[in-house]
Every structure is written in C-alpha cells, then in structure tokens.
Amino acid sequence: MFEDGPVAAVDDVSFAIDPGTILGVVGESGCGKSVTALSIMRLVQEPPGRIASGHALFHGTDLLSLSERQMQRIRGSKISMIFQDPMTALNPVFTAGDQVAEVIRLHQRASRREAHQRSIELFRQVGIPAPEERVDAYPHQMSGGMRQRVMIAIALACNPELLIADEPTTALDVTVQAGILELIRRLQAERKMAVMLITHDLGVVAETCDQVLVMYAGRIVEKAHVDKLFAAPAHPYTEGLLKSIPSIEAAAEEGSARRLDAIPGTVPSLRALPSGCRFRERCPRAIEICASVDPPLELKRPEHWAACHNPVPAP
Numbered sequence: 001m002f003e004d005g006p007v008a009a010v011d012d013v014s015f016a017i018d019p020g021t022i023l024g025v026v027g028e029s030g031c032g033k034s035v036t037a038l039s040i041m042r043l044v045q046e047p048p049g050r051i052a053s054g055h056a057l058f059h060g061t062d063l064l065s066l067s068e069r070q071m072q073r074i075r076g077s078k079i080s081m082i083f084q085d086p087m088t089a090l091n092p093v094f095t096a097g098d099q100v101a102e103v104i105r106l107h108q109r110a111s112r113r114e115a116h117q118r119s120i121e122l123f124r125q126v127g128i129p130a131p132e133e134r135v136d137a138y139p140h141q142m143s144g145g146m147r148q149r150v151m152i153a154i155a156l157a158c159n160p161e162l163l164i165a166d167e168p169t170t171a172l173d174v175t176v177q178a179g180i181l182e183l184i185r186r187l188q189a190e191r192k193m194a195v196m197l198i199t200h201d202l203g204v205v206a207e208t209c210d211q212v213l214v215m216y217a218g219r220i221v222e223k224a225h226v227d228k229l230f231a232a233p234a235h236p237y238t239e240g241l242l243k244s245i246p247s248i249e250a251a252a253e254e255g256s257a258r259r260l261d262a263i264p265g266t267v268p269s270l271r272a273l274p275s276g277c278r279f280r281e282r283c284p285r286a287i288e289i290c291a292s293v294d295p296p297l298e299l300k301r302p303e304h305w306a307a308c309h310n311p312v313p314a315p
Contacts, residue, residue: 007270009035009049011218014297017162017211022188022195024209024226026202026241028267031215033198034084037164040196041081042071058162077107080155081164085171086147090139096150097123097135103157122153127183145176149183156187163188164196169204181208202245206230214238217268217278220297224304232314234306236285237263277309285310 010032017023025033038044040056042063056063058079063071083089091099100122101115110118116135123131126149139147148168155163165184169177185208188195197209205212205226212229214222214237222235233239240263265282268274274281280290287310297307301314 006052008052009218009270010039013215013218013220015213015220015223017194017196019161019194020188020192021210022185022197022208024205024212025196025198025215026200026205026212027215028200030267032218033200033215034166036215037081037166037196037198040164041075041079042066042068043081073107076103076155076160077158078160079162079164080158080160082148082151082155082166082168084167086144086151087139089151090147092139095136095138096142096147097137100135100150100153100157103154107158118157119153122157123150125187126150126153126156127179128153144172145180148172148176148180152180152183152187156191159191160193162194162196164198166198167200168197169199169201177204184208202230202241214241217273218270219278219307221279221307222305223297228301228304232301232312234300234304234311234314235279235308236283236310236312237279238306239312240282277307285312 013032013036015023025036027033035044039051040063044051051064054064058074063074066074090096097116097119100119101112104110104115104118105112119135120131123134128134128146128149134142134146139150142150168184169180172180181204184195184197187193197204199205209226212222212224212226213220214229214235216237222229222233222238224234229238230242233242240261243261244263246260263282268278268281276292277283277286277290277295280286283290285308289309293309295307295309297305300306300308300311
C-alpha cells in the first residue's frame, strides 16, 4: 500500500503443483515470486499488505477462507516454507535443536525427550555433521550453509506435503548451493513431496524443476515443462532471460570478447505500469495490439502457455 493508493504486487496469478513434482518460479527481483509464496502461507503482513481476492486451494480447502487458528495447524505440518535468509528466520536466543523440537512438539504432541531425539535424527538426515552436538549450538555458531540445513530440518520436521523454498541458496557460495539443492531434490524424491522452488537462477531451474512459471511485473508470462521452456521459449521475456545466460560453448566459438545479450530498459514500476502488455516497452516483438490489450495467459503450444500477442515461433 502506497500513499497514492493500493498497488497490486501480484495480479491474476494461477497455477497448480502436482504431488511429487518440483515447480520452479523464476523472474527478476520484485516480480512477485516471494509475495505469491507468502500469500499461500497467509504470511502477508496486514497492514501494509493484504490479500484482496482469489483462492489458494489445498486438497479442495481454500486456505484464504480459514481462520488464523486453522491456518496455524496447516502451517509447518502440511505446508512448510524455507525462507531466504536463515540468520533472520532463526531465533538467535534459542539453540538450533530447540527450534526444530518446538515445531515437533507443537504439531505432533511429542514429549521434550522425543522431540529432542527427533531433532538429532533430522539434523542427521539433512547432512549436519555431529548432530548430537550441533543440536545445542546457537545460529551464530553455525555457517550459512549449516543454518540453511537447520531451516530445512525445521521445514521437514512434520513431513509436509508441500514445501515452499524461497531462494534457499541466497548468499551461499557455489559449492554450498549445490549441496543444498541436491539435499532438497533427494528429500523431495524420498518423501514424495510437492515443492515450489522460487529462484532467479535459470540454471537452478534447469537442473531441479519439472515445471516452470516465469513471472514479470506481478504476472505469469509463461508456463511449461522445463524441457519445453528451455528448448523453445514462447515469450520474448523468457527468450531474453535465456540469451543472457553465459555459455562456455558460445564463448569458445565467438571469442573471449563476446558480450552477453541483455534485455533493454528496466522493469516498470507497479505504480506506473504501461498500457496493454507490461513487457511491451522492452520487447523486440511488440506489435500494435500490445499497446492497448494486456495479453492473457493462453495455450500457445501443447502444454505450453504464454501471455503474448506475438509469441516466439516454435523452431
């Protein structure tokens, strides 16, 4: 909410996550990825924000219609979330083990001893060395990768059916990132969970996800299976993102002086969106209708949706 009136951070976003699959949500900073996740969890702070309309269905139940008490029973047990920054998400005055045990005691009515033992086992499952000792460590005594593994242990403590991972490798070095992503993939496969993975890294999406949503300025602009999207993007924005990825093969062919392709311009302010298509001022394929009609998300190819009046032709 701004002084000059409400602003829609996320608008007309619709998708489904199948059990046992990983859905990647990708886009630039500020496109609405995290707000979408927080809305599902009913964690949008009111005020200044609010969920104005829509539905979030989980096994046929609209999460947006539940009371806060009812939602608390689902949060952490049926649906869990890994947040971007574990240092701010973890409580600095409680040990890591106590924070895992609290979730177990809250949702599973376990004794202190049972919750403590379960915490040690979870630490072992997420790859924390010497778990019997680490359960008594405080967050500041752990590395960034270790803290993120504690967050994963908390999220998985009650065997959720849906795990939302919001930029789970932010601020971690490359080797630690790879370990965290491999851990999420392994646990997802073992537990048959559905995972919503939010990231700005297309490489992570390619290696990890089954389906992909591409978001731009609060809207979904493309939706497809990961193989189809990377092989032949339909939306010019997605095509631009893929062209901006460094390529060892292309660099070898064209020489070390090759410049990366870039999408011209900047993301529009949500307070001053252009008429028609939100991407048209940056789009190389914009045509006359783009200035007046906001394109709906439509099926352009088999199982491949895009919000574009002049999509990229299939090869």
